Amino acid sequence: MSDQLKDFFLIIDDDATLLHVLARGLTRRGYEVLSAENGEQALKLCEEFKPKWISLDLKLEHESGLHLITQLKCLSPNSQITMLTSYASIATAVDAIKLGAHQYLCKPVDIDELLNSFEHNPSDAHETDIADKPTSVKRLEWEKIQQTLQANDGNISATARELGMHRRTLQRKLQKHPVKH
Numbered sequence: 001m002s003d004q005l006k007d008f009f010l011i012i013d014d015d016a017t018l019l020h021v022l023a024r025g026l027t028r029r030g031y032e033v034l035s036a037e038n039g040e041q042a043l044k045l046c047e048e049f050k051p052k053w054i055s056l057d058l059k060l061e062h063e064s065g066l067h068l069i070t071q072l073k074c075l076s077p078n079s080q081i082t083m084l085t086s087y088a089s090i091a092t093a094v095d096a097i098k099l100g101a102h103q104y105l106c107k108p109v110d111i112d113e114l115l116n117s118f119e120h121n122p123s124d125a126h127e128t129d130i131a132d133k134p135t136s137v138k139r140l141e142w143e144k145i146q147q148t149l150q151a152n153d154g155n156i157s158a159t160a161r162e163l164g165m166h167r168r169t170l171q172r173k174l175q176k177h178p179v180k181h
Helices: 016-028 039-049 066-075 090-099 111-119 127-132 137-151 156-163 167-175
Strands: 008-012 032-036 053-057 080-085 103-106
Touching: 008 016, 008 039, 016 032, 016 111, 032 039, 039 066, 053 066, 066 080, 066 090, 080 090, 080 111, 090 103, 090 137, 103 111, 137 156, 137 167, 156 167
Parallel strands: 008 032, 008 053, 053 080, 080 103
Antiparallel strands: none
């Protein structure tokens, strides 16, 4: 029962290498680290240890991290969640924040970025910083694709039909890394 008084850091990611690197870095900085490679493991650890901080990958092997946010917050309401993803889009960022995530970061991230994400309130974002950086057409296309893909629950064929493009073209676009700006 004394373990319940510690502040735990839960990392949820299906990339074993990233999981190991983040866990090792956080442990070296004095954090009590728990790690999970899937939602089932994450929910069990969250219920048992009530972590203060949670790093959650958007795309786990067989599930979406978005679907875990509400469950994690129910099990540990005071936990702060930072969503990590290699496939960032405005749509998923908005959804993550609406569901209860504290922050949303694009991979790769280092330990400092991850820790800083828990210190800043998402409502503190500078609107002028966003307005000063116009979004490129390629970035807007990427975000529209991600938003439509999410609306179709990851169904590529339905997304391609909705966007009016060939399924193979959509698959090629999805295999590319997201455009930064």
